[in-house]
Amino acid sequence: MPEHPFLGYLVWAALLGALFVWEAIGLARAGDSFPTFSQALDALMRYQLGRWVLFAAWLWLGWHAFVRGWHFLLRGPVE
Template sequence: MRYVAIAGFTVALVLFVVVEWAARREGSRIPTFGDVCAYVMRYEVGPVPVGRIALFGFWWWIGWHFFAR
């Protein structure tokens, strides 16, 4: 089961690299990872920076599940 999880994360990482590479090609209409993060970070509801809170929560979840052992 461990090897299936490792293979799944490896496939996800490879897909991420391929999409990022495709986004950086000349004339591409695919947004880069940085563009997507910038768009999410700008999202606000009134004075509350909902996008920043969501991104912080996402990184907290990643850290809790993968790095807090």
């Protein structure tokens, strides 16, 4: 595994950039039918199944971003 996963950072930057562009287009075209991100999430959360899907996606993202690959701090040196 490389020490600095540049490609991973680039993918995350592209995803966040796309999200900001989507939100900006939705806010700039307020009278149009182009939804903002919050409007899309509101449409999903209107239904209980949508809430469960978003919750599962949130748990999955948190697991992969923070827990996977984490090492317990009080454990001795790994050899």
